[in-house]
């Protein structure tokens with residue numbers, strides 16, 4: 001049966017199991033939109049800015065583990081996606097990004113709304129395609145989903161010239177998926193795994209350092225078994241939060257720059273470090289040369305390029321984190337290093353995460369209250385800044401895919417659209433966005449999308465009238481010269497909710513918080529809670545530049 | 556240390572941009588990069604000469620492998636291989652000194668491929684050392700223009716860098 005390439009595209013998306021796409025129309029992508037109304041089964045979410053579409057697709061992908069799909073037109077539509085694509089690339093999130101392009105006859109002529117989006121996105125996509133031959137669309141779609149979702153996941157962009165979309169093709173189901181140059185290795189080398197297990201059995205002070213790879217491989221349950229089997233404490237990266245229950249006795253919380261002191265001390269004293277689906281990022285290691293100085297390092301990752309990139313490792317294992325952990329469990333016997341565990345406990349009680357109890361509304365208290373009220377069953381989405389770190393520290397995420405945050409790129413504005421995608425991906429859960437007044441204003445236009453779609457996202461603004469995280473840097477590193485970090489004028493966020501006929505609440509005292517949260521969670525619509533907090537509140541612990549990981553400033 | 560990488564890539568548009576972009580983006584130093592067709596229609600071969608220690612080379616190789624269009628990479632530096640480069644040199648050649656130039660051309664088994672009123676174009680192939688030597692010898696006559704292809708290389712004997720070999724690997 002002949003159909004237009006645009007119709008074939010929609011059909012191929014449906015075949016891939018896509019039931020929702022996030023997008024924004026325009027001239028050159030119009031054939032796709034035209035084909036969409038005839039299609040069954042694919043819901044289109046109209047956002048307010050293309051950045052919203054790509055972050056929403058990203059949030060959807062993180063919560064569901066499926067490939068997120070977004071669509072934009074050529075030129076400005078495509079460039080508006082760039083931040084979101086980079087964000088997904090840095091955090092290894094599977095996306096298929098579809099852009100319109102000027103007709104092939106016009107490509108290269110600086111035509112109206114022409115931009116070389118495949119050129120622009122080479123460094124921030126796992127792969128991309130400029131489609132010139134309409135008949136290849138079914139094959140390219142299939143490959144794009146395959147590439148995006150396998151190996152180390154990532155975004156794949158498909159650029160579609162308008163005339164290509166209008167061509168008639170026969171939509172066959174391509175059987176040949178073979179890619180000569182792409183063969184991810186899942187299994188992990190047997191003898192390497194054996195060597196790792198030997199090391200672990202001999203370890204006196206082992207620590208597990210778990211990252212986003214644990215969640216991406218759906219390996220959280222296996223990690224749980226592994227940690228318990230060998231009684232080894234687990235420190236999570238920001239991306240790994242939820243990969244191991246934050247309230248488990250073996251949990252060390254988050255490590256790194258704003259990590260718990262006991263996590264960082266455990267890392268520095270460990271004799272065997274079991275690194276699972278992590279990349280020794282500079283926000284974790286802080287200083288590569290002095291990271292885990294006493295440890296033999298076992299590094300498991302699906303991406304060979306991450307192994308040995310920043311830190312020398314003793315036992316490299318390339319493979320799917322979940323499969324490798326399963327193979328390890330076959331070999332590992334129960335063990336328990338009592339002395340080490342006692343030491344960890346001592347550090348935990350000596351250097352707990354703490355904040356001064358106060359009659360003022362404390363950001364840490366807000367997060368703890370959210371955790372208490374939701375019992376850790378909500379999906380928490382954050383923006384970027386101090387509020388993100390407080391959420392990471394105090395929420396103690398319980399389950400995988402319930403702590404959604406921009407890790408590698410640190411994209412302010414990610415939160416609200418990602419929360420929209422998360423709510424669509426997991427309609428049954430409470431989705432709570434923890435944001436700052438700065439971040440929220442970067443994508444707050446998407447509140448309209450949430451209202452229009454009837455998504456009960458709860459927006460908690462930790463409002464310090466400033467770009468708090470940068471203000472904190474200025475406090476420590478710029479002699480308190482607060483240049484361009486204090487807002488002289490913010491909108492009234494309660495009224496802002498009102499503009500959309502939504503509920504807005506303001507909380508400025510601790511006593512008001514619980515009832516506000518409970519009220520908001522009862523409403524099956526978006527709600528904004530504007531929490532007024534102190535401007536001079538800082539995130540602690542904080543490892544200062546040049547200082548060892550284990551000696552942070554702790555107020 | 557300089558390494559010679561033989562890289563097989565799928566012959567897709569943009570593959571050169573992807574590879575070249577990777578090197579500049581990650582700060583690797585390319586000495587030379589050549590690319591051309593191979594015995595298979597859809598596969599091209601790049602010969603990349605890159606400067607760096609073992610750690611850098613390991614990253615270069617791994618990062619190259621992440622490109623979907625890259626099929627196979629061989630670091631042939633420490634193997635037995637044949638490498639060749641081609642150079643075209645336009646030298647000033649007044650009739651009085653042509654004899655001398657011809658002698659040099661002879662010695663290097665190079666060729667004259669164009670004769671102008673005051674210039675000659677000389678073509679020479681060989682390994683890097685030979686090319687450098689021929690250039691040095693012609694310098695005194697005044698090199699007006701020079702273009703080198705960069706290196707192509709192939710393993711000697713029964714070793715291969717080709718797609719058929721890739722299949723056997725699996």
Ligand SMILES: Cc1ncc(C[n+]2csc(CCOP(=O)(O)OP(=O)(O)O)c2C)c(N)n1
Pocket residue numbers: 383384385386387388410411412413435436437438439440462464466467468469470
């Ligand atoms: C798009 C973008 N621009 C700039 C930054 C740099 N930056 C990091 S945190 C931060 C301040 C965030 O302020 P806010 O959202 O109010 O959160 P707070 O730190 O006050 O909790 C800034 C400007 C960034 N991460 N992302």
